[in-house]
Amino acid sequence: MAGVTLDTVRKVYAGNVEAVKGVSLGIEDGSFCVLVGPSGCGKSTLLRMIAGLETISGGTVKIGDRVVNQIEPADRDIAMVFQNYALYPHMSVYDNMAYGLKNRGTPKDEIEKRVKEAARILAIESFLERKPRALSGGQRQRVAMGRAIVRKPQVFLFDEPLSNLDAKLRVQMRVEIKRLQRALGVTSIYVTHDQVEAMTLSDKLVVMSGGQIEQVGTPSDVYRRPETRFVATFIGSPPMNILPGKVEGPGRVSVGGQMIQVTDMRDGLAPGSAIEVGLRPEDVQAGTGAGFSALTMDVDFVEELGATQLFHGKVAGAEFVVQASTGQIPADTRSLTLSIDPSNVHLFDPQTTKRLGRV
Amino acid sequence: MEKRALFSSKFLPYMLLLPQLAITIIFFYLPASQAIWQSFLMEDAFGLSSEFVGFENYRYLFQQPEYYRAMVNTAVFSTAVAVLSLACSLLLATQADKNLRGGEAYKTLLIWPYAVAPAIAGVLWIFMFHPSLGTLTRPIRAVGIDWNPLLNGDHAMLLLVLSATWKQISYNFLFFLAGLQSIPKSVIEAAAIDGAGPLRRFWTIIFPLLSPTTFFLIVVNIVYVFFDTFGIIDAVTGGGPAGQTTTLVYKVYADGRLGGDLGGSAAQSVILMVIVIGLTAIQFKYVERKVQY
Ligand SMILES: Nc1ncnc2c1ncn2[C@@H]1O[C@H](COP(=O)(O)OP(=O)(O)OP(=O)(O)O)[C@@H](O)[C@H]1O
Ligand SMILES: [Mg+2]
Numbered sequence: 001m002a003g004v005t006l007d008t009v010r011k012v013y014a015g016n017v018e019a020v021k022g023v024s025l026g027i028e029d030g031s032f033c034v035l036v037g038p039s040g041c042g043k044s045t046l047l048r049m050i051a052g053l054e055t056i057s058g059g060t061v062k063i064g065d066r067v068v069n070q071i072e073p074a075d076r077d078i079a080m081v082f083q084n085y086a087l088y089p090h091m092s093v094y095d096n097m098a099y100g101l102k103n104r105g106t107p108k109d110e111i112e113k114r115v116k117e118a119a120r121i122l123a124i125e126s127f128l129e130r131k132p133r134a135l136s137g138g139q140r141q142r143v144a145m146g147r148a149i150v151r152k153p154q155v156f157l158f159d160e161p162l163s164n165l166d167a168k169l170r171v172q173m174r175v176e177i178k179r180l181q182r183a184l185g186v187t188s189i190y191v192t193h194d195q196v197e198a199m200t201l202s203d204k205l206v207v208m209s210g211g212q213i214e215q216v217g218t219p220s221d222v223y224r225r226p227e228t229r230f231v232a233t234f235i236g237s238p239p240m241n242i243l244p245g246k247v248e249g250p251g252r253v254s255v256g257g258q259m260i261q262v263t264d265m266r267d268g269l270a271p272g273s274a275i276e277v278g279l280r281p282e283d284v285q286a287g288t289g290a291g292f293s294a295l296t297m298d299v300d301f302v303e304e305l306g307a308t309q310l311f312h313g314k315v316a317g318a319e320f321v322v323q324a325s326t327g328q329i330p331a332d333t334r335s336l337t338l339s340i341d342p343s344n345v346h347l348f349d350p351q352t353t354k355r356l357g358r359v
Numbered sequence: 360m361e362k363r364a365l366f367s368s369k370f371l372p373y374m375l376l377l378p379q380l381a382i383t384i385i386f387f388y389l390p391a392s393q394a395i396w397q398s399f400l401m402e403d404a405f406g407l408s409s410e411f412v413g414f415e416n417y418r419y420l421f422q423q424p425e426y427y428r429a430m431v432n433t434a435v436f437s438t439a440v441a442v443l444s445l446a447c448s449l450l451l452a453t454q455a456d457k458n459l460r461g462g463e464a465y466k467t468l469l470i471w472p473y474a475v476a477p478a479i480a481g482v483l484w485i486f487m488f489h490p491s492l493g494t495l496t497r498p499i500r501a502v503g504i505d506w507n508p509l510l511n512g513d514h515a516m517l518l519l520v521l522s523a524t525w526k527q528i529s530y531n532f533l534f535f536l537a538g539l540q541s542i543p544k545s546v547i548e549a550a551a552i553d554g555a556g557p558l559r560r561f562w563t564i565i566f567p568l569l570s571p572t573t574f575f576l577i578v579v580n581i582v583y584v585f586f587d588t589f590g591i592i593d594a595v596t597g598g599g600p601a602g603q604t605t606t607l608v609y610k611v612y613a614d615g616r617l618g619g620d621l622g623g624s625a626a627q628s629v630i631l632m633v634i635v636i637g638l639t640a641i642q643f644k645y646v647e648r649k650v651q652y
Binding site: 051053065072073074080082083084086087088090094099103104147151182196331 | 543544546548549550551553554555558559563564567568622
């Protein structure tokens, strides 16, 4: 086993496209790291540089304590699961899994043992003789996983491995990947743009945007204390509401003239200066509570999600969404009074978009 | 569900088929049946009358040692050209697939030879390799080879193989390049991560995945060498020296047109026809079955 260390890694594609702009990151041995970000933010590029499929334009990539910049993918002791599975179409499932071992000159009986073992773990024993085209998407996905685990590599790399599956299978495979990774204890780096996958799978969550890291932390860190407005609105669904506000004093801001108490607020902000106030749809309640601030909201329409309802409307002229358990608020409500827990308020600098929390 | 069109009239479908049928009959079945009929006739020395002789033309044909030699020539020629042109074009296509700088110009240049007429291609090669006029003859002589394709049968055959191969490489190249580009990049990358070096990747992944293309090209190339190289042979060697580069097709022409033996020449074309039908049948059988993955 080995950890992965990135030091100011950069990628410049032909035509001066800077896809990755100096990323530094340490991934501990045996941990599950998820890279998440919008399309085109450079997640795949970063992963492919770790795999050795793209040259590294700057910085160093270390696997264990070995710098691998100049090392061939085959010699990096990694395995990768691709979005389109990339199975060898002309080989049986067995041969697909055995290929990497054969290339490394593993003895035949050892290959058989390992393939059988992987097939058992992934419940694909009955397909071993089939060609990939005779398998469903989910089964192909398992074969791709099998091909990765038989090799017993130092690091697993996943590039959106579940995005070609339907919603239900996705949840199921997600759980299986997590369980498998726990059981094998292999360092894993997983790329996705699905934030639910990102939250549920990761020990370490890396949010990227525009070729740079926005924030690194445990999923709950990132959710509770987003460092930038981008992270705040990217992680969490429905996204966090951002309201234009004004600094009133220590621990106090206002939105459209309504006072809000804030627990996590930087000291020394000049009263009267502009500030952005972030509130998660699931963190605000209808009604009033002791020690909570109040905001009024005009409701436009309601979305039914089954267990919950989304109330869409406006607070102080800005778009606002509230998530509530079904039945908690009458669906024909036109105007809501919301109670705000001071510890659930996030503040951001309108210029730098950075969090204005305690240091 | 089956897809079928409904016609209110019984005649309409036949009428719609008629142009296609007419073309096939006029340009294929008519000449073919005429050749078959001709192959059972023998003309007198002056071409004034002909009489029905049954399989006499065929019997005579198979007694001629020249005919067997033409068969061997054809086999050597077609195998050499098919193998050489497929190998070269596959090599060139794998290089072109690498997306290097100047790749587009490289591809375009490789396609040009295909636009050159066979006879002109032959003349070009003669200019280079003619025993006394050829521009490349002197350097070859300089290294101690007594190069003379007009007298030496092996040299003549070599020259033919080279020029026919050169002409066919463009065509094969295009198909191989398309075949290579249809292999998903991630499959190759997966193999690279799986520890296969470039050569091993080629033989265990790329080559098997190209096999439908390769098989198709083998058939096309053999048919090409059988028939379309007539112009090249005529321009480069004229079947000589002493019939050493006469292939089956060239012999049809030589015997019928130059030798005036219409019956024998017709019998030869019938045999050629059978060979091609056989090749096509094999192709269909395979394309429908195996080969694909
Ligand atoms: N071969 C290439 N040449 C030039 N630019 C490229 C190349 N590959 C990727 N890029 C650019 O690099 C940037 C990052 O691409 P990358 O594939 O890493 O995005 P991603 O985060 O994986 O997105 P997605 O979620 O859509 O897969 C994009 O702007 C893309 O256009
Ligand atoms: Mg990607």
